[in-house]
Amino acid sequence: MPIKVPKDREVPFGAITPAPVGQQELFITSNWRIVRPVIDHEKCTRCFTCYASCPDSCWSFNEKEEKMEWNWKFCKGCQICIYECPADALSAAPELDFEDGVVRLEKPF
Amino acid sequence: MAQERMLSGCAAAAQGAKLAEVEVICSYPIRPYTAIMMELARMVANGELDAEFIHGEGEHAQVSVVLGASAAGARAYTGSSGVGVTYAFEVYSPAAGGRYPLQMAIADRTLDPPGDFGSEHTDAMSARDQGWLMGWAATPQEVLDNTLINFRVGEDPAIMLPQFVCQDGYFLSHIPDKVIVPELSQVREFLPPYKAPHPLSTECPVSHGPQIRPDQGAPMDAQRAATFLEVPRVIERAVADYNRIFGRNYDPYLEKYKMEDAEVAYFIQGAHANTCKAAINRLRSKGLKAGMVRPRWVRPWPTQQIAEAFAKVKAVASVETSTSYGGAMRGGNLVHELRASLYDLERRPLVTSFMAGLGGDVILLEDFEYMAKILTQMVQEKKTRQHVYWIGFEE
Numbered sequence: 390m391p392i393k394v395p396k397d398r399e400v401p402f403g404a405i406t407p408a409p410v411g412q413q414e415l416f417i418t419s420n421w422r423i424v425r426p427v428i429d430h431e432k433c434t435r436c437f438t439c440y441a442s443c444p445d446s447c448w449s450f451n452e453k454e455e456k457m458e459w460n461w462k463f464c465k466g467c468q469i470c471i472y473e474c475p476a477d478a479l480s481a482a483p484e485l486d487f488e489d490g491v492v493r494l495e496k497p498f
Numbered sequence: 499m500a501q502e503r504m505l506s507g508c509a510a511a512a513q514g515a516k517l518a519e520v521e522v523i524c525s526y527p528i529r530p531y532t533a534i535m536m537e538l539a540r541m542v543a544n545g546e547l548d549a550e551f552i553h554g555e556g557e558h559a560q561v562s563v564v565l566g567a568s569a570a571g572a573r574a575y576t577g578s579s580g581v582g583v584t585y586a587f588e589v590y591s592p593a594a595g596g597r598y599p600l601q602m603a604i605a606d607r608t609l610d611p612p613g614d615f616g617s618e619h620t621d622a623m624s625a626r627d628q629g630w631l632m633g634w635a636a637t638p639q640e641v642l643d644n645t646l647i648n649f650r651v652g653e654d655p656a657i658m659l660p661q662f663v664c665q666d667g668y669f670l671s672h673i674p675d676k677v678i679v680p681e682l683s684q685v686r687e688f689l690p691p692y693k694a695p696h697p698l699s700t701e702c703p704v705s706h707g708p709q710i711r712p713d714q715g716a717p718m719d720a721q722r723a724a725t726f727l728e729v730p731r732v733i734e735r736a737v738a739d740y741n742r743i744f745g746r747n748y749d750p751y752l753e754k755y756k757m758e759d760a761e762v763a764y765f766i767q768g769a770h771a772n773t774c775k776a777a778i779n780r781l782r783s784k785g786l787k788a789g790m791v792r793p794r795w796v797r798p799w800p801t802q803q804i805a806e807a808f809a810k811v812k813a814v815a816s817v818e819t820s821t822s823y824g825g826a827m828r829g830g831n832l833v834h835e836l837r838a839s840l841y842d843l844e845r846r847p848l849v850t851s852f853m854a855g856l857g858g859d860v861i862l863l864e865d866f867e868y869m870a871k872i873l874t875q876m877v878q879e880k881k882t883r884q885h886v887y888w889i890g891f892e893e
Contacts, residue, residue: 391724391727392720392721392723392724392727394717394720394721394724395717398713398714398717399717399721400710400714400717400718400721402597402658402695402696403595403596403597403598403658403696403706404595404596404706404707404708404710404714404718405596405597405695405696405704405705405706406704406705406708407702407703407704407705408703408704408705409705413705413708415708416708416709416710416711416714417711418709418711420711496713
């Protein structure tokens with residue numbers, strides 16, 4: 390009784406992958422997010438509290454545009470950044486409000 | 499030249515690890531297995547063995563340390579007993595899922611409460627579903643041999659799985675017996691150096707143990723199950739090579755004793771099998787055609803071979819040396835898989851089980867004779883009266 394795993398569903402041996410530079414594209418893990426943080430760039434003071442408080446390193450600073458950037462691929466919607474933001478620049482928006490909301494995905498990625 | 503020496507099971511395991519030229523060892527004391535680490539520490543201190551010897555701060559750390567060592571490409575070795583085995587539990591599934599062919603020696607000890615030193619297989623048996631290879635030895639010689647065979651099977655590029663190499667505490671771990679200690683050159687012929695396929699390295703950086711998504715879990719499970727289907731082929735080749743190089747005579751899966759014409763038979767794991775064989779000799783001198791089958795592996799479970807071994811037997815006693823309270827047969831663990839293995843036979847033997855060898859109890863010749871009496875009764879009545887008998891506690 391052979392076990393057949395289709396090629397497109399195969400997981401790398403031992404889930405070992407080439408070391409990611411920046412982020413792990415092979416294992417995107419944000420599909421259980423219900424809400425996402427939305428930033429008001431006018432209110433944002435670039436204090437980096439969101440950057441420091443995110444358990445998944447989903448906030449980074451875009452130096453060219455001089456604004457904070459959110460990583461949708463790994464944000465689980467925990468809202469810590471929203472609670473921590475001293476400038477009140479972040480708010481929670483339901484995933485359903487977005488065309489690309491992860492709750493709308495038929496396949497995980 | 500191979501040397502014959504008197505070695506306990508623990509000393510034999512240490513000799514096996516030394517001959518396997520393990521590169522990283524992680525210890526934490528708990529009896530009875532700890533004698534293995536005492537031997538290895540001595541060997542490292544004397545310069546007999548060139549290995550990194552690390553003191554873990556607990557069993558969870560022990561298995562974590564050897565997991566890391568294995569991920570970096572080292573042949574790694576650890577071990578434990580009783581509650582030490584259960585304390586490390588969390589690390590067992592990532593060790594198997596991450597495909598690290600490290601080896602853990604287990605010398606069985608009864609689990610708490612409230613602290614019983616005696617041998618009982620429940621400690622290791624609790625970990626049988628963690629995706630490791632697992633099996634019991636019955637003699638110090640087999641402990642040494644299994645140490646080498648397990649590294650060879652576990653490190654096979656098609657397999658890459660960690661191994662529990664188990665032995666009964668005290669009965670085996672602390673009673674010396676004659677052991678042929680092979681030459682290192684023979685071992686090197688049998689066991690090539692370990693080569694990790696994707697070692698942690700600064701030259702070719704890789705990521706081990708990332709988070710995977712729920713939809714990746716099922717295919718990964720299926721891939722691991724498929725790997726286990728490959729294991730028998732690798733075991734058969736490894737045991738054949740072992741027998742050839744070291745002059746042994748192992749069956750890859752089962753030790754069968756006087757099964758050719760057996761009408762009733764014991765199914766028993768570990769060192770109590772030695773007493774069982776003596777009991778069979780006594781029973782046969784009284785005219786009862788008794789036999790014994792001892793599995794050398796629990797994972798993978800030799801389903802087919804067990805069915806074939808018992809195909810002509812009328813009644814089988816599963817001698818349980820571990821507990822599964824509330825389980826299907828209300829006794830031990832082995833009987834469940836034994837009965838499942840026999841289910842597809844055209845003429846199934848009657849099966850019952852005996853709770854014996856628990857908490858460090860010796861299984862006496864008289865106990866085996868009591869089991870034989872029940873088996874004979876079952877054959878006469880053509881039925882199984884009870885699924886389990888608790889030796890010493892039946893009315």
